[in-house]
Amino acid sequence: MLRYALLRIFGAIPTLLLVIALAFLMVHAAPGGPFDAERVLPPEIEENIARAYHLDESLPQQFIRYLGGLVRGDFGPSYRYRDYSVSELIGNALPVSMQLGVLAMLLAIVAGVAAGLTAALSKNSFIDRLVTGIAMTGISVPVFVVAPVMVLVFAVYLQWLPASWTGGTSISRLILPVVALALPQIAYIARLTRASMIGVLSSDYVRTARSQGLRTISIIRYHALKPAMLPLLSYMGPAIAGILTGSVVVEEIFGIPGIGQFFIRGALNRDYTLVLGIVIFYATLLILLNLVVDLLYGILDPRIRGR
Amino acid sequence: MSLLEVKDLSIRYADSAKPVVQNLSFSIEAGQSLGMVGESGAGKTQTAMAVMGLLPANAITSGSIRFDGQEFLGAAPDVLNRYRACRIAMVFQDPLTALNPYVRIGDQLRRILLEHKICKPPEARERTLVMLQRVGLPDAERQYGVFPHELSGGMRQRAMIGAALLGEPDLLVADEPTTALDVTVQAQILGLLRELRSQSNSALFLITHDLGVVAGNCDRILMMDNGRLLEEGPAKEIFAAPSNERTAKLIAAARRIDMPTKTSPLPDGEAPIVEVDNLSVSFRERYGSGKRQLHAVWPLSFKVAPRETLAIVGESGSGKTSLVKAILGLIPMRSGTVSYAGKKLPGLVQSRPNNIRRQLQMVFQDPVASLNPAMRVADIVAEPIIIHEPKKKKAEREQDVSKMLRHVGLGMELRERFPHELSGGQAQRVAIARALVIRPKVLICDEAVAALDGTIQGDILQLLQAEQADSGLSLIFITHDLSVVRQISHRVLVLYMGRVCEIATNEQIFKRPLHPYTKALIQSVPVPDPNAKPDDVPLAGEVSSILNPPAGCPFHPRCEYAVARCSEQVPALQSVVGGSVACHRANELDLSY
Ligand SMILES: Nc1ncnc2c1ncn2[C@@H]1O[C@H](COP(=O)(O)OP(=O)(O)OP(=O)(O)O)[C@@H](O)[C@H]1O
Ligand code: SF4
Ligand SMILES: [Mg+2]
Numbered sequence: 001m002l003r004y005a006l007l008r009i010f011g012a013i014p015t016l017l018l019v020i021a022l023a024f025l026m027v028h029a030a031p032g033g034p035f036d037a038e039r040v041l042p043p044e045i046e047e048n049i050a051r052a053y054h055l056d057e058s059l060p061q062q063f064i065r066y067l068g069g070l071v072r073g074d075f076g077p078s079y080r081y082r083d084y085s086v087s088e089l090i091g092n093a094l095p096v097s098m099q100l101g102v103l104a105m106l107l108a109i110v111a112g113v114a115a116g117l118t119a120a121l122s123k124n125s126f127i128d129r130l131v132t133g134i135a136m137t138g139i140s141v142p143v144f145v146v147a148p149v150m151v152l153v154f155a156v157y158l159q160w161l162p163a164s165w166t167g168g169t170s171i172s173r174l175i176l177p178v179v180a181l182a183l184p185q186i187a188y189i190a191r192l193t194r195a196s197m198i199g200v201l202s203s204d205y206v207r208t209a210r211s212q213g214l215r216t217i218s219i220i221r222y223h224a225l226k227p228a229m230l231p232l233l234s235y236m237g238p239a240i241a242g243i244l245t246g247s248v249v250v251e252e253i254f255g256i257p258g259i260g261q262f263f264i265r266g267a268l269n270r271d272y273t274l275v276l277g278i279v280i281f282y283a284t285l286l287i288l289l290n291l292v293v294d295l296l297y298g299i300l301d302p303r304i305r306g307r
Numbered sequence: 308m309s310l311l312e313v314k315d316l317s318i319r320y321a322d323s324a325k326p327v328v329q330n331l332s333f334s335i336e337a338g339q340s341l342g343m344v345g346e347s348g349a350g351k352t353q354t355a356m357a358v359m360g361l362l363p364a365n366a367i368t369s370g371s372i373r374f375d376g377q378e379f380l381g382a383a384p385d386v387l388n389r390y391r392a393c394r395i396a397m398v399f400q401d402p403l404t405a406l407n408p409y410v411r412i413g414d415q416l417r418r419i420l421l422e423h424k425i426c427k428p429p430e431a432r433e434r435t436l437v438m439l440q441r442v443g444l445p446d447a448e449r450q451y452g453v454f455p456h457e458l459s460g461g462m463r464q465r466a467m468i469g470a471a472l473l474g475e476p477d478l479l480v481a482d483e484p485t486t487a488l489d490v491t492v493q494a495q496i497l498g499l500l501r502e503l504r505s506q507s508n509s510a511l512f513l514i515t516h517d518l519g520v521v522a523g524n525c526d527r528i529l530m531m532d533n534g535r536l537l538e539e540g541p542a543k544e545i546f547a548a549p550s551n552e553r554t555a556k557l558i559a560a561a562r563r564i565d566m567p568t569k570t571s572p573l574p575d576g577e578a579p580i581v582e583v584d585n586l587s588v589s590f591r592e593r594y595g596s597g598k599r600q601l602h603a604v605w606p607l608s609f610k611v612a613p614r615e616t617l618a619i620v621g622e623s624g625s626g627k628t629s630l631v632k633a634i635l636g637l638i639p640m641r642s643g644t645v646s647y648a649g650k651k652l653p654g655l656v657q658s659r660p661n662n663i664r665r666q667l668q669m670v671f672q673d674p675v676a677s678l679n680p681a682m683r684v685a686d687i688v689a690e691p692i693i694i695h696e697p698k699k700k701k702a703e704r705e706q707d708v709s710k711m712l713r714h715v716g717l718g719m720e721l722r723e724r725f726p727h728e729l730s731g732g733q734a735q736r737v738a739i740a741r742a743l744v745i746r747p748k749v750l751i752c753d754e755a756v757a758a759l760d761g762t763i764q765g766d767i768l769q770l771l772q773a774e775q776a777d778s779g780l781s782l783i784f785i786t787h788d789l790s791v792v793r794q795i796s797h798r799v800l801v802l803y804m805g806r807v808c809e810i811a812t813n814e815q816i817f818k819r820p821l822h823p824y825t826k827a828l829i830q831s832v833p834v835p836d837p838n839a840k841p842d843d844v845p846l847a848g849e850v851s852s853i854l855n856p857p858a859g860c861p862f863h864p865r866c867e868y869a870v871a872r873c874s875e876q877v878p879a880l881q882s883v884v885g886g887s888v889a890c891h892r893a894n895e896l897d898l899s900y
Contacts, residue, residue, distance in 0.1 A: 204404040211359050211399075212419045212470065213391030216384075222418050227409045302454040303408060 005295055012287050019283040020070070024063055027272045066276075075277035080269045086277035089262055097251070097258035101243050103178045108185035108239065113232070115186070116193025120228075121216075123198060131190060138187025143246050147180040147253045164255045177254045181246050185239050192235055197228040226300070233297050237290040244282055308376060309334035310478055310510055311358065311395075315370035316380075318353050318362065318534075327353050329534045330370070337477060340504070340511035342521030342542070344557070345531030346760040347731075351514045354531075355482045358512070359397050360387040374478070392419050392474035400483040402463035406455040412466050413439070413451030419473050434473070442469040443499060459849055460623075461492035465499065472503060479504075482514045489622040489787060491846040494831040497524055498844040516760065518561040519833030522546065530554045542837040560762045561835040564790045568813050570616065570797055571776065578649065579610035580781050581634070581667075581749055586643030588629045588805075592854065601853060603629040604805045606642055607880075611749070614775060616782040618792040618813075620828065621802035622850055627785045630802070631751050634783070635667060648748075665695040668742035672754035674734035678726040684737050685722040688712060691745045711744045715770055732763035739767070743774060751783045756791065768795055789832045793817055798886070801825050804853060804861040806877075811886025819899045821888040823866050826898045860891065868892055 047056070054062055069076055075086035119131035154176060155163035162173050200206060201224060209223045248260035255261075259278055266274035311334060318328040328350040335341045343351050356362045358372055360379055372379040374395060379387065399405035407415055413435050420431040432451075439447040442465040455463055464484060471479055481500070485493035501524065504511060513525055521528055521542065528545045530537040530553075538551045549555040588604040604626045611617050619627050633640045636656030645652050647666060653659050671677040678687055688708045692699055699707075712722065715736040726734055735755065742750055752771075756764040772795060774780050786792060792799055792813070799816040801808040801824060809822040820826040827846035848865040851857050857864055863873040872891050880889040890896075 204399065204401070205407040207361055208397075208399060208405045208467075208470075209407070209418075210361060211391060211397040212422070213388040213393070213474075214418065214422050215388060218418070218422055222414075223407050223410060227407075301409070303456055 004298065008291055008294060012291060016284060016287055019287075020067070020280055021063070023276055023279045023283070024066065027276050028059060028062075030270070070280070075280070076273040078271055078274050080266070080271040080274065086273050089274060090259060090277060090281055093257060093259045093262050096256060097247055097260065100174070100177055100181060100250070100256065100258060101247055103174065104181035104185070104243055104246075105239070107178060107182040108189055108243075109232075111182070112186045112189025113193050113229075115190040117197060119190065119194040120197035120201065121220075128194075131194070135187040135190045138183050139191070143180055143184065143249050144253065146183055147176075147250060150176055150180055151253075165257070166255065173254075177250050177256060180253075181243060181250045184246070185242055188235065188239065188242075189232065192232055193228065196231045197224065200224045200228040203227075230297065230301060233293060233300065236293045237286075240289050241286055244286065310337045310339075310375060311335040311512070312373040313354075313358070313370070314373075316354070316357060316372060317369045318350070318357060319367045321365050321367060325534075327534050328357070331531075331534075331536050332370075333529055333536070333539055335478065335510050335512055338508045338510055339527065340513060340525045341527045341529060342525030343512065343514045343529045343531060344516065344518055344521055346516060346557070346762065348533070349531040350534040351516075351531055352482055353534075355397070355480050355512070355514055358480060359391070359395070360384075392423055392476065393425070394474075394476055395478045395480065396471035396474060396476040398464075398467050398471050398479065398481040398484045401487050402460065402467045403455060403487075405467060406463060408455055411452050411454060412458070416466070416470050416473055419470060423474060425474065438469045438473055439466065441503070442466065442472070443495075444469070459492075460488050461495060461849060464488060464492075464496050468496070468499065468503070472507070475507060476509055478510045478512060480512045480514075483516070484513075485520065486515070486517075490789065490831040491622060491827060492849070493520075494833070495844050495847065497833070500524070517833065518546075518558060518761075518835035522835045522837045523833055523839070530557065532557075546835070546837050557761065558835070560765050563835060564793050564817065564829065564832045565834060566793070568796070568817075569772070569794050570813065573612060573615055573797055577612050580613045580648055581611040581783075582608075582646040582649075583610070583634060584608045584644050584646070586630070586633060586645065587641045588626070588633045588638065589641045599854070602805055602856070603853070604633065607807045608643075609800060609807075609810060611781050611783060613748070613781055614779045615798065616775065616784055616796045618796035618799045619783065619785045619802060620787065620789060620792055620799060622828075623787070624804075624850055624853060625802040626805035627802060628753055629805075631669070631753060631783060631785060635669060635751065661695060665691070665745045666748040667751065668745070668747040668749070669751045669753065670735070670738050670742050670755045672757055674731060674738045674758070675726050675729070677738055678734060678741075680726050683723050683725060684712070684717070684729070687726075687737060688740045688744055691741060695745050707744060711740045714774075715740045715743075716766070732759050732767070735759060735763075735767060736770070739770065743780075746778065747780070749781045749783065751785075753785045754787070755784075757786065757788065764791070771795070789829060801828065804850060804856055806861055807880055807887070807889055808862065809886060809888045809890075810880075811883075811888070815885045821883060821886075821893045821896075821898065822890050823868050823896070823898065824862050827865075860889075868896055 054065060057065070066076065073087060075090070078084050078086050078089055081089060115131050115135070119128040122128050151163050154161045161176050165173050206219055206223055209219045214222070247258065248263055250256070251258045251260035252264050262274060263278045265271070266278065313334065314332050316328055316331040317326050319326040331354060333341070343354065345351050353362070357368060358379065360382065362368065368380055370380065374390060377386070377390065406412070413432070416435045416438065417431045420426055420434060421428065426434060436447045436451060439450055444450040444462060444465055450458070450462070458466065468484070484500070485496050488496060497520065500511070511525070513521060515521055525542055527540065528542045529539040530545070530551065532553055537554050538545065538549065545554065546558060549558055585606045585608055586604065587602070587606040590601045590603060591598050592601040609617070619630065621627055629638065632638045634645050636652070636654060636659055640654055647663055652663060656664065682690070685708055688711055689704055692704050692707060709719070712719070717733060717736050717740065721729065721733065726737070729737065750771075756767050759767065768791065771782060775782060784792075784796060796813050798810065798812050800810045801816070801822060803824050808824045809816065809820065811821070816825060817829060820829060830845035846865060851861065851864060857874070859874040859876055860866070860869070860878050863869040866873065870892065876891070878889045878891045880887045881893065883893065
């Protein structure tokens with residue numbers, strides 16, 4: 001197991017390098033430069049700026065310099081927010097985004113599993129159809145449609161909750177964004193839980209447990225819950241990715257000063273280093289979390305554990 | 308009042324008109340054993356499920372199932388739960404899927420005791436350990452904590468039986484409890500069931516397709532066919548004088564290992580068509596933190612003559628499939644050569660010339676899986692002709708295909724079907740037609756009839772023998788079923804842990820085996836004769852791990868004749884009249900029976 005963990009960790013390094021290289025190339029391939037928008041500068045000054053930011057070096061040289069910084073946790077200076085480094089910007093925005101992401105993830109798991117289990121246990125009933133129907137809608141309607149509708153209903157008409165970050169208390173302002181962010185994941189998790197629980201309940205070993213006179217509640221608790229939850233664990237990787245990308249949209253809609261918002265600003269302002277830094281930060285986070293999920297799976301599934 | 312009384316039971320599914328069980332009535336008295344026999348689809352499992360109250364929700368039932376006076380059909384789950392485990396319990400066919408792969412064996416058993424409040428938690432653990440020991444898991448402390456996949460098939464079935472007996476039921480329902488197991492292990496499990504029943508006096512409802520299994524284990528027999536009862540009565544009477552025509556046919560179709568072989572004698576002195584010389588196969592396996600060689604087949608040699616059938620037998624894991632795969636060049640050999648008609652062949656199939664490849668064909672165990680699901684029957688059979696005789700005209704090809712299909716007994720109406728629209732027997736015929744259509748000289752069958760019913764097995768074996776008589780085909784026939792071996796082979800090769808125990812003529816193997824393992828294999832086969840009661844288990848223990856083979860004779864840990872030398876020195880294969888044998892004591896032992 002330890003061997004496997006170490007192998008996986010070292011295996012992740014090439015993937016990460018590839019992601020960094022691709023992101024670096026893509027950002028540099030984009031037309032226009034970070035200082036294009038400002039008024040025309042005399043060539044000497046432009047040269048000076050370029051030298052200060054090492055833009056005069058060749059691309060490989062810049063890449064090596066950038067990698068060197070990364071190893072020290074330095075994502076370089078921001079081109080736009082000139083007094084800040086990219087690391088500082090990410091560091092400042094991270095707590096807000098974390099709060100949002102972690103809460104949305106928890107909500108998605110709790111609500112999704114509860115809905116999925118209820119549906120599975122009353123298969124083909126009205127409740128089952130209701131859950132399946134809502135989940136289908138939740139999956140097909142994108143966040144940028146759901147979020148404004150929620151704002152309209154709960155903030156504008158009912159006036160129960162604030163419409164934006166600046167307008168509410170530290171708790172009330174979180175509710176709408178967290179729900180909007182969690183909704184599609186609730187839907188996915190509910191569907192997944194339902195399908196996997198139904199599969200487990202029709203398995204041979206559950207039939208054996210029934211032949212042994214176990215009540216449904218005991219069957220679920222001692223025989224079905226763990227195998228039914230394992231597919232959910234493997235979905236955690238994609239779910240985290242979904243929450244990360246979703247947060248970019250949600251933060252923009254609700255005006256939340258998180259990483260997502262910086263990302264959009266960065267992209268609009270051609271703030272290369274900021275965009276690059278966020279992409280790499282998120283990619284690393286995703287790879288790490290996926291690794292944790294994989295290792296957990298290995299620990300929980302006895303058939304994999306032995307190897 | 309009977310313990311179990313089934314009256315006019317019918318089971319139907321909403322989506323099909325024909326009932327799967329029709330007007331079935333029978334009863335089981337306390338302490339009695341009833342065997343239900345029938346071919347696939349006879350409705351045996353459906354009956355067992357109905358008795359346990361485990362039919363799926365869309366099953367429509369009528370009639371009555373009374374257990375000790377209580378009606379089970381339509382009873383509420385908590386009424387059934389009061390009876391399950393403590394009064395009536397079940398053992399399922401495949402212990403790998405029937406046990407929960409995510410829960411430790413001991414916990415699965417203990418849960419039954421706790422659920423039915425048979426005892427308190429600390430005592431439940433104790434009782435589970437005692438039960439594991441009783442069913443033959445001697446290292447119970449360790450085996451309490453393992454997961455099902457860490458046990459062998461036989462050990463898993465022992466655990467399953469332990470689970471069923473924990474509540475000390477009055478009736479044990481066992482649906483094909485030994486079908487997934489090797490003959491030697493089957494004999495062990497049946498012996499265990501007999502022993503446990505003699506201690507507890509519980510009744511047994513044993514379901515099987517194998518008349519040999521019921522003959523030695525049941526007082527009464529119930530024959531089923533197509534959802535209907537054919538006849539029911541004391542085992543001895545039914546075997547001696549079946550009153551129903553179909554029953555008589557089923558009993559006649561049961562091949563008996565103690566009957567003479569049906570093969571035609573071979574002409575002497577013909578040059579061998581296939582010659583295997585010093586062939587061995589090994590795989591590199593992870594073992595602990597390093598890698599090591601796993602010897603699937605140790606160097607061995609044999610020859611197959613034209614028109615000969617060589618059977619290869621051995622328990623699962625003995626290396627049968629690795630051996631034939633290496634012969635066909637599907638996996639690399641570690642050493643040795645394969646010659647065809649006197650010419651040495653390149654090791655791997657890709658480098659063998661096409662005209663030789665076509666002479667060596669293979670039929671696999673699972674007929675449906677080995678056929679391309681997207682092709683129609685006629686195209687499947689035509690494909691080898693297109694590959695090996697590309698110049699053949701389309702009309703001629705069509706003719707060949709039609710002739711071949713007729714030859715294997717498949718009607719024209721099946722030509723346009725897809726594999727999933729065929730029964731198991733039909734699919735196996737298609738696989739055989741595909742192999743034979745290019746007229747190979749050698750056909751290798753890997754458990755080719757294992758998945759089929761007795762009567763269909765008989766048809767396919769006959770077909771192969773007829774083909775052999777017509778065209779001089781040589782057969783290499785891998786099987787774990789010794790009654791098949793008895794019927795169709797000229798010579799038999801017995802493998803154990805990748806080593807040859809014995810190669811000899813059919814007559815010699817079955818009448819005068821020279822190797823203790825051969826004898827144990829033969830004696831493990833249940834004989835369909837209720838007068839031949841099996842009392843003891845011919846071979847105890849299980850095959851040793853191939854990763855950690857015992858020193859000396861690989862069979863010595865299980866051999867009742869083992870002496871000191873056996874654990875020190877690997878016995879060499881020595882020639883004897885009619886064959887060869889690898890046993891230190893071959894010359895002194897008399898194993899005939
Ligand atoms: N859920 C189901 N829906 C519809 N038909 C079914 C269902 N389960 C079984 N059957 C049908 O019922 C018939 C009897 O099946 P059953 O499993 O009892 O046979 P069996 O005698 O146990 O056969 P085998 O020896 O292959 O186990 C078969 O034709 C089968 O296809
Ligand atoms: S060599 Fe010894 S252990 Fe092996 S089969 Fe012969 S008697 Fe038994
Ligand atoms: Mg069955």
